[in-house]
């Protein structure tokens with residue numbers, strides 16, 4: 310690396326910053342203009358006056374604001390790499406496209422999502438993709454400190470030190486983007502086209518969340534128009550996790566993605582009711598799909614009399630056979646109750662209209678058809694054959710009408726299981742699972758309006774979703790695609806998935822492409838070795854992670870008082886750089902909190918909520934209690950060990966285990982003390 314070249318690159322970086330400043334000023338000006346136009350256009354308008362196109366004005370203004378946010382000063386470098394091509398041209402690559410208005414001949418920085426930029430991540434000596442040289446830049450904050458070159462045309466391909474440094478870097482806050490160091494196997498997933506649904510199984514720290522978020526940003530850039538219309542959604546396991554990932558998409562220039570938990574998406578988060586574990590289990594069960602479907606469709610009436618509607622002196626008649634045929638066709642040809650009802654209505658009115666033509670040789674005009682539609686006999690007929698239904702009504706009947714419940718559960722649920730459905734409540738007393746059932750029943754009644762569905766949904770920690778939660782997501786992506794991310798070994802809910810095939814079926818995308826990620830970017834070898842001891846005890850067949858990170862340590866502190874020992878461990882941990890996470894069973898956390906208050910460098914996390922998070926240094930308190938805390942039937946059997954596996958895989962550099970009780974046998978080995986038996 311020559312000093313002169315470094316200076317030239319620094320000058321380019323300064324220029325990019327200046328131009329970004331110009332772009333920002335221009336955007337502010339444009340935004341001001343849109344707003345002024347909009348305000349002017351809405352002034353002095355009378356009722357019925359045609360005004361400006363609100364939607365266009367609004368969306369332009371909003372885009373302006375988003376762009377401003379995107380350009381707001383952040384302590385991030387303006388570019389991270391540079392490519393030279395066989396054609397002789399070369400480009401800098403960064404988080405957003407930067408071009409000088411005064412010289413549009415060539416962009417100063419190309420967005421990492423542009424097709425050309427993909428080669429930065431994938432070009433190799435064997436498949437150079439017309440790239441002759443690749444440069445990676447090193448920054449401290451936003452100050453350029455160096456670069457590394459790989460001369461691919463000369464057969465030079467090096468394990469990058471900058472990449473290693475980025476992966477080894479201490480974590481100091483929420484999740485950050487990885488645009489500078491995306492790996493080829495990750496890039497393959499990020500750039501799959503919009504119509505492809507992918508399902509990624511990956512051990513802890515293999516970059517699943519990172520891939521999902523970067524894929525969302527890439528799709529928004531590549532399919533802007535389609536996704537602007539149809540929308541993009543990111544579903545995460547809990548609010549804490551969403552806070553942890555919240556900054557990634559904005560840093561990548563995407564402000565308008567709704568990031569939400571599945572409970573908030575379905576409204577279950579606001580449901581005040583509580584279910585007994587066995588009732589919740591049955592309500593989330595895949596068999597409830599059939600129960601809900603039957604509960605709706607069993608309302609089809611049994612018609613054993615002809616329809617006779619006297620009108621204009623004639624008895625218009627449909628016989629039972631005709632009616633049955635029309636009902637069967639409507640049932641077979643439609644997916645939802647409401648569509649079926651409309652289809653039957655159309656068929657019946659059509660047949661009556663044809664009768665008019667054949668019997669009195671007069672075509673049925675709109676007025677006649679409307680009159681028939683409103684005819685009391687015809688209305689009564691529809692109400693009997695295909696009544697109007699609401700989801701609340703169907704669920705209430707399932708809860709309260711014993712004969713109905715027996716009928717729709719027959720052969721699907723056992724007698725005891727179907728009795729648990731008596732606990733279903735609607736309205737103000739509904740439980741989260743009841744809200745999901747309502748969503749499911751509603752799904753059999755009507756299709757969701759287009760504004761409630763999404764062109765693409767990224768689903769993280771998908772192994773924890775119940776069949777009913779999956780189906781709620783599937784309904785919201787009816788015409789869209791999914792990126793499904795998870796790790797079967799980290800499944801802890803009572804309904805955690807056992808395999809991805811059935812999970813994808815519940816998610817409505819059986820055709821998904823399945824991929825495994827096994828290279829770990831978070832957990833160092835020494836720590837993953839301990840976690841991998843637990844893995845075979847988790848009852849799932851998944852590949853263990855291989856760590857890319859070498860620097861890391863595990864300390865085990867045997868003590869009499871875990872609270873004091875945890876406080877000491879935190880104090881020691883704070884001597885090094887980075888975030889410290891104290892992961893403890895909920896029952897112990899309160900006592901730990903009284904001596905280790907949380908601050909900007911220390912977070913205290915109950916072991917049930919550690920999923921998806923990471924810390925530079927983890928202090929894991931009383932593993933035996935972590936395992937025991939989840940043996941109460943409200944989780945999947947063996948959930949305790951899975952929580953332990955999750956807790957063991959949160960550390961980027963160091964893990965300190967403090968314990969007074971014997972360590973669980975599943976995690977001990979030659980380098981960790983064997984548990985002492987009482």
Ligand SMILES: Nc1ncnc2c1ncn2[C@@H]1O[C@H](COP(=O)(O)OP(=O)(O)OP(=O)(O)O)[C@@H](O)[C@H]1O
Pocket residue numbers: 475476485486487490491492495511512513514515516517518519520796799830831920921922923958
């Ligand atoms: N290519 C990469 N370059 C640098 N860092 C990376 C890369 N891929 C992933 N990481 C980092 O590794 C860490 C783990 O990534 P991430 O949280 O996406 O993994 P995960 O598979 O979702 O883990 P878990 O299953 O534990 O939730 C993050 O800090 C992420 O930024």
